[in-house]
Structure formats: structure tokens, C-alpha cells
Amino acid sequence: MAAHVTEAELHAYADDVLPPARRNAVEAHLAGHQQDAERIRAWREQKAKLHAGFDPVLEEPLPERLAAMRLAPQVPRRAPLLAAAALLLAGIALGWLARGLTPVEPSPAAPTIARQAALAHAVYAPEVRHPVEVTAADHAHLVKWLSKRLGAELRVPSLAPLGFQLVGGRLLPGDAGPVAQFMYQDPRGQRLTLFVTRSSTNRDTSFRFSQEGRVAVLHWIDASLGYALSAELPREELAKLATRVHAELNP
Amino acid sequence: MDRDAVATHIPRLRRYARALVGDRMLADDLVQDTLERALAKHHLWRPGSDLRAWLFSIMHSVYVNQVRARRPIAVPFDGSRDCGSTAEGAKRLEMRDLEAALAQLPAEQRAVVLLVGLEALTYADAAHALGVPIGTVMSRLSRGRERLRQLLSGARSMPSLKVVK
Numbered sequence A: 001m002a003a004h005v006t007e008a009e010l011h012a013y014a015d016d017v018l019p020p021a022r023r024n025a026v027e028a029h030l031a032g033h034q035q036d037a038e039r040i041r042a043w044r045e046q047k048a049k050l051h052a053g054f055d056p057v058l059e060e061p062l063p064e065r066l067a068a069m070r071l072a073p074q075v076p077r078r079a080p081l082l083a084a085a086a087l088l089l090a091g092i093a094l095g096w097l098a099r100g101l102t103p104v105e106p107s108p109a110a111p112t113i114a115r116q117a118a119l120a121h122a123v124y125a126p127e128v129r130h131p132v133e134v135t136a137a138d139h140a141h142l143v144k145w146l147s148k149r150l151g152a153e154l155r156v157p158s159l160a161p162l163g164f165q166l167v168g169g170r171l172l173p174g175d176a177g178p179v180a181q182f183m184y185q186d187p188r189g190q191r192l193t194l195f196v197t198r199s200s201t202n203r204d205t206s207f208r209f210s211q212e213g214r215v216a217v218l219h220w221i222d223a224s225l226g227y228a229l230s231a232e233l234p235r236e237e238l239a240k241l242a243t244r245v246h247a248e249l250n251p
Numbered sequence B: 001m002d003r004d005a006v007a008t009h010i011p012r013l014r015r016y017a018r019a020l021v022g023d024r025m026l027a028d029d030l031v032q033d034t035l036e037r038a039l040a041k042h043h044l045w046r047p048g049s050d051l052r053a054w055l056f057s058i059m060h061s062v063y064v065n066q067v068r069a070r071r072p073i074a075v076p077f078d079g080s081r082d083c084g085s086t087a088e089g090a091k092r093l094e095m096r097d098l099e100a101a102l103a104q105l106p107a108e109q110r111a112v113v114l115l116v117g118l119e120a121l122t123y124a125d126a127a128h129a130l131g132v133p134i135g136t137v138m139s140r141l142s143r144g145r146e147r148l149r150q151l152l153s154g155a156r157s158m159p160s161l162k163v164v165k
Helices: A007-014 A020-032 A034-054 A064-071 A079-101 A112-124 A136-150 A235-249 B003-007 B010-021 B024-040 B051-068 B087-104 B107-117 B123-130 B134-153
Strands: A165-174 A177-185 A191-198 A208-212 A215-222 A225-231 B073-076 B161-164
Touching (some): A007 B134, A020 A034, A034 B010, A034 B107, A064 B024, A112 A177, A112 A191, A112 A215, A112 A225, A136 A165, A208 A235, A215 A235, A225 A235, B003 B024, B010 B024, B024 B051, B051 B107, B051 B123, B087 B134, B107 B123, B107 B134, B123 B134
Antiparallel strands (some): A208 A215
């Protein structure tokens, strides 16, 4: 004797989402209720017809107006940021061009990463509403997503003992492919960004300091990844933070 | 929110809109309005949640607003599409029957039948997209599928004019 089967369960059965534990009960019910069996058959046929009728839309080339939306560049709306973003892109383009023109591979000391990191810091650190794409609340997703996009297993150092909490992260374009930017903030609102990119060399380097306007950057290469830590902080403070980051990344 | 991620959903938004609205141009209008609104409101998207379900929820509210603005448009069936007794012609007839049957469903039932049956949203995601409790989704699904079953079995007596709300 089958337990009572609800209408909702019949639909779940037709949609193949009924929990396995209830499948037998529904099948027993259907064996004794031809009308319900017929309804389920009809519902499944409806689904097949819907797919046959509308799946071809998936293959249609997108009309111009929708394709244009897809290709439109993503630019911040506010003007100062627009300028900063343009600067960032120009910096990246310059870095890329310089790379093409230089006959020798840039040494790890070349400030490209520092410059890109400083620009990215300048663009996003002042952001009030959208400092990051994925917030720290989604820590696991953030790390998984950025690791996937960079093609390297990333770790996010904890800087809480030094007063900086993770805000989240975002993905940026860089001259060596995608770049991950993690943002931290201390109780005063001081922001710190960690820029991580794949390195073109395998040589590890020590910390190198560079001052890009008001933004101080410490950058280094470790295990094929280039890191740059940027903040509007004195060099000594930044060095303390970088030491902590390095230690966290090399437990 | 990643613009590329949104872009990957455009074909499926178009498929749903086409089935929901019927007319190709109107459906693409709906998709375009949805994308514009999604990009303008991207900060409302909770990172880590299902982007597709969120886009469908935006499309639904855009659609409801359009329906509320009362822009009923009668779309006559294009007679030239129903030609001949070839396999292609039979397919077109079947498609015409399907479109006509969908057009006769109450809009709220049509949305649920399509989100679940065509877009394979979970009942919970469909509830979220439509902003109604899951029990409401189940009852609309049940009534919508039953109505569609009757319409499709008696499809030959369909009127040849449908009203797209």
C-alpha cells in the first residue's frame, strides 16, 4: 500500500527531482492510477515540446543590440574613477608595449608589477560602494574563483593580527593574464591591497620597494607568483605587513 | 559582478523571453531591458548566489511592469509559415500550436511552466525569481501544466489570433 502521494510529488517525479526515498511510493501510486500516469506522460511531453520549439533560440546569433551590450566595456560611472581606470588601462597597455619592445625579458626588478599594483590600488582603494567584486563573507568562493582564473592555487593571508581585515577581492586584467586583487582594511579605514599575478620568471626575489605617487609598493616573486602589496603607508609599516604576508604564504 | 558572466546567460534569457512573450522583437526588448537593469543594479546581486536565477528575477519584474503598463499587442499569426504537408511544415504547425497554447495560459502560470519546464530552474529558484512562496509555484505549475495539456490536446480549435500582454 503506497503512502499518500501529493500533487507536488507528481511534478517533482515528472521533473526528475523527487528524492529517491519517495520514488518507489510515487511509482506504486502511478501503477494504480492510470490518469496520473497519463498526466505525467503529458507533462514530460510538454517539456520536450518546449525544448524542441525554443532551444533553437540558443543557437541564433545575437541581434546587434544585445551583442553590443555584451561587448561594451565595463567602466565605472563616476568621472574621477573613469579617469583612474583609463590610467590603469594605459599603464597596462604601456607595460605591455614596453614588454614587446624590450629585447630582453624584463628583470623581476622591473617596476611593471609595482606600477600596475599601485594603479589598481589607486583605482579601487577609494571605492566606497564596490571596493571588491566578491566580499570576504564568501571567502571560500573568492579563493576558488580567483585561483581558477589565475590557474594557480591562491592563498589569502590573514592580516588580522596586524589590524587589517579582509574586505574581499576582484579580478583584473594584467599584462601576464588575469590578476587577483585582495583588499584589506584597518579600523581607521586605511586600505591595503595585495596584487597577485603569475610571474613570467621562476626566480624568487626578495622584497623590492617602490613609491608610486602616494602609494607605497613592496613587491616580490615567490613560487612563480608575483606579489605586490600597496598602501598609502610609510615604508617600515608596509614592510611589517609584507613580512607577515610572506610568512602566511609560506607556512 | 562579472559582465562576461552575465553575457553567458543572454542566450537562455532570450529563449525564456521568446517563449514567454511570443514575439521575437518584444522578447529581445525584454532581454535588453533586463540586461540594462541588471548592469545598473549589479551591486544588489549577492556574490556567490545563482546569477541566472537573479537575472530571471529581474526579467520577471521588468516583464510585470510592462504588463502593468498595459501594452497589449495583438500578434497575428503569419499565415505564410503554415505551408505544405512537408515535415518542415508539420513542425511549423506544431510550433504554432505550442505558441498559441502558451499565449492562452494566464501569464503567471506561463512563467512557472517555462521557468521549470524549459529553463530547468529548481522550484525554489523559480519561487525566488517570481517573488512568491514555493507553494504558489507548485499550484501555478500544476494549474499551468493541466491547462497546457488540455490546450495542446484540443489545439486544432485554437483561434488564429493571440494577444501578447
